[in-house]
Amino acid sequence: MQSSSFEKAIEAQFDCLTKKVIKYERSKYYRNISRHLRNEISFSDLLEVELEKFHSVDKYSIEYTAFNVFGMEVQIMDEQLSKVLKVLPDKKRNIILLSYFMDMSDLEIGKLMNLVRSTIYRHRLSILKEIKKLYWEESKYEEE
Numbered sequence: 001m002q003s004s005s006f007e008k009a010i011e012a013q014f015d016c017l018t019k020k021v022i023k024y025e026r027s028k029y030y031r032n033i034s035r036h037l038r039n040e041i042s043f044s045d046l047l048e049v050e051l052e053k054f055h056s057v058d059k060y061s062i063e064y065t066a067f068n069v070f071g072m073e074v075q076i077m078d079e080q081l082s083k084v085l086k087v088l089p090d091k092k093r094n095i096i097l098l099s100y101f102m103d104m105s106d107l108e109i110g111k112l113m114n115l116v117r118s119t120i121y122r123h124r125l126s127i128l129k130e131i132k133k134l135y136w137e138e139s140k141y142e143e144e
Helices: 005-039 048-054 079-087 090-101 106-113 117-143
Strands: 065-069 072-076
Touching: 065 079, 065 090, 072 079, 072 090, 079 090, 079 117, 090 106, 090 117, 106 117
Parallel strands: none
Antiparallel strands: 065 072
16 A cells, blocks of 8 residues: 555654654753753852751740840840840840840930930940859859
């Protein structure tokens, strides 16, 4: 049985079409691979700082002490520091927490507490000396 010329033409067209589709899919596959190679890097090639973005650590209220400073919550993880901060009066504690944990300047703290910048500065220095003294007493107490 012999194929007609029409059937041969259809077969040739089908053959040509399948070759085009396969060629297109192959080029699309290689484009995707090259795009992945350009844009993706291995975890082992990442810096430690970049890896920190990809995970989180759960914090439980038992692991930290929370202080309320003008409606903002400041969490202190260090147990010894939180003990010392609990001993301080509210005004002194707020100055230290705003300065070192909320990254506020003396001027910003002064506006918030209705005090002048120089007063905040002097208070902060005296509070730091007091904290140092309390730390020293705490460590001395623990040694005994």
